Amino acid sequence: MAVLKVTFTKTKRDKLAQVLWILNWISVVTGAILFSLGIFLKVEINKRGELMAGRDIQYVPNMLIAVGLIACAINFLGGKICYDCVDSTKFLRWKLIMLPYIVCTFFFTFCVLVGALMCYGMHWELEESLDMGLTQAMRFYKDTDTPGRCFLKHTVDMLQIEFQCCGNNGYKDWFQIQWISNRYLDMSKKEVVDRLRSNVEGKYLTDGVPYSCCNINSPRPCIQQQITNNSAHFNYEHQTEELNLWMKGCRQALLESFTHIMRSIGFTVLITWLFELSVLTGVRYLQTSLENVLRQGDPNSDSCGWLLENSLMETARTNMSIIKSLGKSNQINTGDNGDPNIDIPSTSKAHYGPEAS
Incomplete structure (x- = not known):
């Protein structure tokens, strides 16, 4: 049974594609904002670098910079895909790309969430670094x-x-x-x-x-x-x-200053994560609804979209079975190629008949 199944008319599909195109371009701007926040935090940390010691906390701004750049690239591609999907006939050129794109975007949104949590979680490391650095x-x-x-x-x-x-x-x-x-x-x-x-x-x-x-x-x-x-x-x-x-x-004074900065950045990243998650959800609905249109063969017909085609447990079982089957096929291939003593049955007599002997 599909998870969160929704029925779309052609008009709703077209409006969804148009809205997602706009949201993806807005996400490009939010990616630039994340990049700018990472640069700002890196500059602030380097400005007080002589007063910090013991721990390297540059990983937080570095991650924000990387996430910001990736957000710009992913959402730029997403905007192009959604713009073409306004015309369902152009969906064919993106059909094979959309599922890997959605999977990559899902892991990217997870990284955005991790970045937000890191902004809130670096308080103790920052306090220890300042304590050692100021003493020195x-x-x-x-x-x-x-x-x-x-x-x-x-x-x-x-x-x-x-x-x-x-x-x-x-x-x-x-x-x-x-x-x-x-x-x-x-x-x-x-x-x-x-x-x-x-x-x-x-x-x-x-x-x-x-x-x-x-x-x-x-x-x-x-x-x-x-x-x-x-x-x-x-x-x-x-x-x-x-x-x-x-x-x-x-x-205490420096810690309060940095904590205020980190909380503001963390809140911004968290809002960005929620926004990216909503865009990803819309792209998933657009993909599944357009795939169902292709199966039906009528571009003007109604179609259903969903987040998961089957329940969460069924999807997990299916993926596990696929992984196991791939593992077994690799073992069989390794055995055939790796054992030189395996007898390969001769088919010469069966092919040529008694006259061949």
């Missing part, structure tokens, strides 16, 4: 004279200013690393030497942060040194002076 960038913040690292100070400072954040998880992260280069430490001062010696790893650790952590909305001049020392500043209580520094960590 902060560790090399002071290495302004080291090739390959000299740009990290500028990158981190601009990040903290742009996203109004400080540190990885918060401003106290700067207390745990040496972010001031030894080049700018006065070794003649006993305080500096004692601080270096007091640390096991010989690092100069302070309760201070870079200037880029300063909150521009603070009503008082920024306090970025001796942050935890209340007596070092007039009318100051570091536990309540939340306006002095940015409280949000940069990992």
